[in-house]
Amino acid sequence: MEPMITDSHCHLDFPQFEGELPDLLSRANAAGVHRMVTICTKLRQTPTVRALADAHAPVFWAAGTHPMSAADEPMATVEQLVDLARHPKMVGIGETGLDYHYTADSKAVQQESLRIHIEACRQTGLPLIIHSRDADDDMARILTEEHRAGPYTCVMHCFSSGPALAKAALDLGFYLSMSGIAAFPRSQEVRDIFAGAPLDRVLVETDAPYLAPPPHRGKRNEPSFVAHAARKGADVFGIDYADFAAATEANFERLFSKAASWTDDAAATP
Template structure:
């Protein structure tokens, strides 16, 4: 067994506060480091849970965090305000706005409140200069339109997290200078069309993530996902772009640093 240190990569989107990881977070972060995943962004999906998510980032140098109202929760939670998000973003390890977005697969009935919430998060991303983190499912046309309209009001940065939408939304996002993030879905055997969409994108706009505890890539599919497994998705990403794994790891880490510049500037002292 090789003792060579694996290339460093970043899990740009995980949910370490979820109950699936209770009592195991230190071990999970240690396993991630062993796999080369030396940094990760844990995502708060309901703003009332922000203190718990923040505490995980504060306790672990490798962990950064973002917060927003997930679209599937938009009808259940108080509508966020730009001021609230801007205030939260003052924390030194708060590095992104979201996740926010549109989900018409599970929660189409709340489409209008989802749109209102999304626009608030776009405004907060523009004001803070932090990247917007987008969840999109079965809402490609509305998503592309709202992202464009928001950009016309003033530029902002954005990542299409766990990208699994169609080629048109990918094109719209890339035209705005946004990034696409590869999750375990891109590693599923039947995801040929999705891999083709990624392959058509510039490699300097690609991130890697787990969205753990969900969407574990092979060989762990169907089991609980964790940040270490982003290495499996990155291995598929390297194949998609015709790169050696170390080169793809380096490229996606550079992409992360460019987009999540606040995390890149973190010195390890609050």
């Protein structure tokens, strides 16, 4: 039996998985991946993502507007996000955040959207799911400002930013999520950042269908591959894989407490 583990961030509604979900879930189960959170990146796609969670017990979901889409999609409202959060398997707000790599021209819109998502987290008690790329200074500043204005919980999804943003996030009590990037040969700085983080603040994820870890580098990623990222995490922390898997499970259930408390006979959608 493989140790149980959770893929805390994937995109099962993306076309790369069309028609393959039963087989994908079977492979995940064989690898010990008993639970996954599929992320809606555009709110107009929530019916599709929600239906995946309704149809499959291991699948939970989160919703938000991805920062790269913030200028092209209708601005989310706090009320809209709070309403979506009433669904019993909707367990996080996002992914939201800042991405200045390709979309720096929409900085102001991204920042406005991020602050809206943070307020929805305060009102629902659900964790914020952050995407951050080439925006470390603004990200640290906004997360800190908003936390002073009112606390909330957060995970830095697919963390591959610099040590200053990692420190800012950890100082706020947030979590860092380790993806297949940590297993890439040239990712020593990322591994060093995780090695310096408290073990009780680390999650694992695939970001599938992207960022497949070795030995699947360059191929489509999927939730079963989170075990490869987690094995690299065990190496980084110098502990047995089973112990690392157990630690990340406890961390996930602490942060995503709504997923932890869900049962098959949970109430139907309001």
